[in-house]
Amino acid sequence: MFKPKFRFVLAGLLSLSLLTLAGCGSTPAPAPAPTPAPAPVEKVLKVGSDIAYAPFEFMDEKQQATGFDIELINALGADMGYTKVNIETAAFDGLLPALQAGKYDCVISAMTITEKRAQSVQFSDKYFRAIQYIAMKKGAGFKNLADLKGKKVGVQLSTTGQEVVEKAGIEPRKFDTTPDAMNDLLNGGVEAVVADGPVVLWFQAQNEKANIVSVEADVEEEFYGIAMKLDNKELGDKMNASLKKLKENGKYNEIYKKWFKVDAPKF
Structure with missing residues (x-):
């Protein structure tokens, strides 16, 4: 006498269980956490200079390197795609040995291009005329x-x-x-x-x-150049290309005029 009713109740419970299971199955799985983007790689140009030779390189009142050479190498570094130009000071007579030892990528320090120096380092195209x-x-x-x-x-x-x-x-x-x-x-x-x-x-x-x-x-008269290792032709080519570009687009003249109050000479 109680069996039909029991079957009815059991069928109802089974239906409810199926609905519950179906509902659980439709819940989407949580999305995976996004992979963080890799930090940008810093591309640093290591530069040596004797920062005691105003107006080419010297320390300002905040002990920050400044001067014609400093502004020029920063502009060249940016044009070549470097994210940072790291300039380190050293005695003038120790700059080229340190360059050859790999401490610097280049040296800018109002350095005259001479035959003797060019035997041990590669110079950029001339960037300044002096006497x-x-x-x-x-x-x-x-x-x-x-x-x-x-x-x-x-x-x-x-x-x-x-x-x-x-x-x-x-x-x-x-x-x-x-x-x-x-x-x-x-x-x-x-x-x-x-x-x-x-x-x-x-x-x-x-x-x-x-x-x-x-x-x-x-x-x-003399001409200054930026010194690089003899075998670093890639950097030498890039340096000369950027120097040419800065002369053509007016940036070189802008820096020159700031420090010497006249337009840059043609040479």
Whole structure:
């Protein structure tokens, strides 16, 4: 007598169970957590420079590297696709050995392209024209290198200033930096300093009351280049392509005019 009713109840429970199971089966599986994007790889250009050679490279009041060379290499690095240009200071005479040892990718430090240097490093196309100046106290009257014979002459170690003085038959006093030599001139330690014209003129402008005057030395003009390892042709090609581009699009002239107040010469 109770069996039909029991079957009815059992059938109802089974139907409810099936509906519940169907509902559970339709719930979508949770989406997998998105894979985080890989961090961008930082492409760094390692640069060596003697940051004591205003207006090409020096430390500003915040102890940040600045100057013509610094702005130029940053612009070149950006154009070549580097995300960061890391500039490290070192003594001038140690820059090329460190470059050859792989510490730097390149060196920019108002470095004159010479045959001797080009035997051990690869230079970019020339990026700056300079000439040696003779700095002296007002009234000294030096007009050329011959006038410096028998005088106390200061130069920066391992520079073309040292080379031209020694070629003139003069044994100079060597300093770690040109500002060191110029300060010795101020103090009477040397009677003249031979160094790159823009550096001499910058020092004069910063020390207007020091009665320092200067004249062009009777030597040939020089050209600066960016030094790279001899076997790094890929970087050399990219550097020259970017340098050419910056000259053509006006960026080079913009940087030049900021630091030297005139348009860049053609060479």
